[in-house]
Amino acid sequence: MxxxxxxxxxxxxxxxxxxxxxxxxxxxxxxxxxxxxxxxxxxxxxxxxxxxxxxxxxxxxxxxxxxxxxxxxxxADVSKWAVHLGADGLEPINTNLTIKNRAGEDRVRLHFAFAPDMDEDKREAVMEVIADAIRQS
Incomplete structure (x- = not known):
């Protein structure tokens, strides 16, 4: 202890x-x-x-x-998110997924962070799976 x-x-x-x-x-x-x-x-x-x-x-x-x-x-206060990402060794990327309404206004924005050793293809696959799930809903 x-x-x-x-x-x-x-x-x-x-x-x-x-x-x-x-x-x-x-x-x-x-x-x-x-x-x-x-x-x-x-x-x-x-x-x-x-x-x-x-x-x-x-x-x-x-x-x-x-x-x-x-x-x-x-x-926006993303302090907790930022601290947890750093403490967990995850790195935010510049790419995000933004969902707009019919008037073209931003309604949802998803930001992504990955382990530094995750290759680019896997990162893109994760983001595409999420985007596809949103499109289908």
Missing amino acids: SNIPYTNADLRAEAADQHNYLTEDPDFMGIGEAMDDSIVTSTEDGPNLTWGDLLPDEDAFNDAQKKIRTLIVGA
Whole structure:
């Protein structure tokens, strides 16, 4: 028996709480500092511009900075999911399955995470089985 008075579940729960807390009120200046040298994704295939390069005007940069902070604050709390994935050694992938209604609005989005040693064919097969099951329902 261990002398440790807490469980692995306690550690995961606290990590999820802390993860969420860090996104509730992110440091505005810290966001700007991180953005300044960060490559803007849409320029990765071209000139590789940082936010500072792309938006040399301070007002335009600050506007983007505010929008990014708003996205962080408004993001869904997936802290428990993220902590459990990391603790279990699973890696999220960029592909997701989105189900839309007839008006074209997103209604359900499934995100996937796999063991790092699961090959791409098996990953695709899992996602296809789920997509097929949804289509048939």
